[in-house]
Amino acid sequence: MADSQLTLNELAAKITELSASLTRQLAEKNIPAPTLAADSPVKYADMTAEMFVTRQSLTDALNDMWYLSQGPSESIYNYVHNAIPDASALNVLNHFDFWSAVPLDGSASYEEIAKRTSLPQDVVYRILQHAVTLRLFAETEPGKPTSRIQHTSRSAALAKQTGLRALVxxxxxxxxxxxxxxxxxxxxxxRGKSELTQEMSETAFALFHSGGTFSGKHRNSWEFLENDGEGERRGWRQKRFVEFMTYVKEIFHLEGIVLDALDWKAAGNAKLVDVGGSAGADAFMLARNFPDLTIVVQDMPKVKPVFEADVPEELKSRVSFVEHDLLQPQPVQADIFMLKLILHDYPEPEAARILRALVPALRPGNRVVLIEYIGKVADDGDGAAKGKDESKNMEGKEGAPPQALPRSIQQMGTATDLRMMALFNAKERPAESYRDIFRAADERFEVVSLKANPITFFAVIEAVWRG
Ligand SMILES: C[S@@+](CC[C@H](N)C(=O)[O-])C[C@H]1O[C@@H](n2cnc3c(N)ncnc32)[C@H](O)[C@@H]1O
Structure with missing residues (x-):
C-alpha cells in the first residue's frame, strides 16, 4: 500500500515495528537508549549505518503520524502557530544560558533562574512554560505554584555540550x-528573472541587516497591516488579515460563542458598537440573527473598503462602518460595546487605556462585553493563587492541575503567549485578569459576569457602567 494511503492504525503499527527494530539493534551493540530524563545519555552513541536508517525511517513515520493525526489543515495551522515561538523560546533559553541556571542533579525556582539570567521573573516563567511543552526543562510538580524547574534530557544535552549551545x-x-x-x-x-540573483548584497541576510524592508516605518503590527504597500496595493495585508479572522471564526466555531455571549434577544432594539470589529463578519451574523439590533463596526481605515465590499444589501440600514482608532475617545454612544479579540494584543496599561477610551460615550447601565481567547491555563509564577483559581475555572472541576492537559494543548496557549510577548509586549491572560484591567481602567466598571470555557478556549467577560 502506498505510504500516502496509510491509516492511523497502520502507521502506528509501522512505528511499533520500527521502534522494536531500533531497540533490538541497540541492545545487540549494548548501546544505552536515551530517555527523557536529565541523566540520559546525550545521544545514541556509535550508531551503525543500519541503526541510523532505521531511526530516520521511524522519524519519517512519526512525522507522518503527526500530520495524519492533526489532519491536513490543522497540521499547517499548528505548525504556523508553534514553529516561530518554538524557535524563539529555544533562542532565548540559549542566549540567557538558562541551561546553567538549573543544576543538572537538582532543581531551581523561577526566582533563582530570574536572578541568574537577569530577566524579569514573569518573562522567565512564560518562556519556561512554553519550553516545558517542548521537553526543554520540566516542572517538578507540574502545574503547581510551588513547582521548581529541573532538566530534561534535551535541556541537559545543551547544559553539557558547549558545541550544541554554539550550534543554537x-x-x-x-x-x-x-x-x-x-x-x-x-x-x-x-521575481520575474530566470535565475536567482548572484549579488551578495541581495540576500535575505543583507536585506535584514540593511534594516529590512519595513524597518522603522511601523510602530506595531497593526500599523504594518494598515500601511504596507504602495498606491493601490496599500492595505493588502489588512485584507488578508480580515480573511484570517474569518478563518479563525470557522475553526474555533466562534459564531456560537458570539451568539451566546449575551442575551441578544433580551437586548431588544439595542445599539451595539463592535470596537475593532474587523470588516463586520460578527456584526453581519448578529444582525441576521437579531433583527432589532443596530450595529456600528469600528476599525482602521483600510478595513473600510473590505467592509463595503462585504456588507449585504439587506443589512445596510442596520450595520455601518466608522473608522475609529480604539485608543482615542469613543465618539459613538451605544447600549453595548463589544471588544472581541482586542485586549489580548495589548499590554495591561494599554488594554486599560482602550477601555477608558470608551468612558466619554458611556451612560449608566451601558454594557461592555469582552470576548477573548484564553489559551493560557495557568497563571504567572508570581501570581500563583490566581493560577489555581483559573485551573478550577478552566477545568470545570476543583483540583485538576492545568498541566494535566496534553503538552500540545498547553502549547496553543504558550505559543500565543510568546507571540504576544514578541509582537506587543503583551501576554495571554487568564480570564480573571480582565477584572483587574476593568478596575485599572475605571472603578465605575462593574464586572457582572465572567465565563471561561476550556473546550472552546474562549472567555466572555461582561461589565456594566455604573457611572
Ligand atoms: C485580532 S483582530 C479582531 C477582529 C474582530 N474583533 C474579530 O474578532 O474578528 C483585531 C482588530 O483590531 C483592529 N485594530 C487594531 N488596532 C486598532 C486601532 N488602533 N484602532 C482601531 N482598530 C484597531 C485590527 O484592524 C483588527 O481588525
Missing part, C-alpha cells in the same frame, strides 16, 4: 530572523 547560537540566532525575509528578498531581487 550560530544557526538559530544568526539566520532565523533573516531567513524570514527570504520571501521579501526574492520578491525584491529575483
Amino acid at each position: 547560537s550560530s544557526v538559530l540566532d544568526v539566520s532565523s530572523a533573516p531567513m524570514m525575509l527570504l520571501n521579501q528578498a526574492l520578491d525584491r531581487y529575483s
Whole structure:
C-alpha cells in the first residue's frame, strides 16, 4: 500500500515495528537508549549505518503520524502557530544560558533562574512554560505554584555540550530572523528573472541587516497591516488579515460563542458598537440573527473598503462602518460595546487605556462585553493563587492541575503567549485578569459576569457602567 494511503492504525503499527527494530539493534551493540530524563545519555552513541536508517525511517513515520493525526489543515495551522515561538523560546533559553541556571542533579525556582539570567521573573516563567511543552526543562510538580524547574534530557544535552549551545547560537540566532525575509528578498531581487540573483548584497541576510524592508516605518503590527504597500496595493495585508479572522471564526466555531455571549434577544432594539470589529463578519451574523439590533463596526481605515465590499444589501440600514482608532475617545454612544479579540494584543496599561477610551460615550447601565481567547491555563509564577483559581475555572472541576492537559494543548496557549510577548509586549491572560484591567481602567466598571470555557478556549467577560 502506498505510504500516502496509510491509516492511523497502520502507521502506528509501522512505528511499533520500527521502534522494536531500533531497540533490538541497540541492545545487540549494548548501546544505552536515551530517555527523557536529565541523566540520559546525550545521544545514541556509535550508531551503525543500519541503526541510523532505521531511526530516520521511524522519524519519517512519526512525522507522518503527526500530520495524519492533526489532519491536513490543522497540521499547517499548528505548525504556523508553534514553529516561530518554538524557535524563539529555544533562542532565548540559549542566549540567557538558562541551561546553567538549573543544576543538572537538582532543581531551581523561577526566582533563582530570574536572578541568574537577569530577566524579569514573569518573562522567565512564560518562556519556561512554553519550553516545558517542548521537553526543554520540566516542572517538578507540574502545574503547581510551588513547582521548581529541573532538566530534561534535551535541556541537559545543551547544559553539557558547549558545541550544541554554539550550534543554537550560530544557526538559530544568526539566520532565523533573516531567513524570514527570504520571501521579501526574492520578491525584491529575483521575481520575474530566470535565475536567482548572484549579488551578495541581495540576500535575505543583507536585506535584514540593511534594516529590512519595513524597518522603522511601523510602530506595531497593526500599523504594518494598515500601511504596507504602495498606491493601490496599500492595505493588502489588512485584507488578508480580515480573511484570517474569518478563518479563525470557522475553526474555533466562534459564531456560537458570539451568539451566546449575551442575551441578544433580551437586548431588544439595542445599539451595539463592535470596537475593532474587523470588516463586520460578527456584526453581519448578529444582525441576521437579531433583527432589532443596530450595529456600528469600528476599525482602521483600510478595513473600510473590505467592509463595503462585504456588507449585504439587506443589512445596510442596520450595520455601518466608522473608522475609529480604539485608543482615542469613543465618539459613538451605544447600549453595548463589544471588544472581541482586542485586549489580548495589548499590554495591561494599554488594554486599560482602550477601555477608558470608551468612558466619554458611556451612560449608566451601558454594557461592555469582552470576548477573548484564553489559551493560557495557568497563571504567572508570581501570581500563583490566581493560577489555581483559573485551573478550577478552566477545568470545570476543583483540583485538576492545568498541566494535566496534553503538552500540545498547553502549547496553543504558550505559543500565543510568546507571540504576544514578541509582537506587543503583551501576554495571554487568564480570564480573571480582565477584572483587574476593568478596575485599572475605571472603578465605575462593574464586572457582572465572567465565563471561561476550556473546550472552546474562549472567555466572555461582561461589565456594566455604573457611572
Ligand atoms: C485580532 S483582530 C479582531 C477582529 C474582530 N474583533 C474579530 O474578532 O474578528 C483585531 C482588530 O483590531 C483592529 N485594530 C487594531 N488596532 C486598532 C486601532 N488602533 N484602532 C482601531 N482598530 C484597531 C485590527 O484592524 C483588527 O481588525
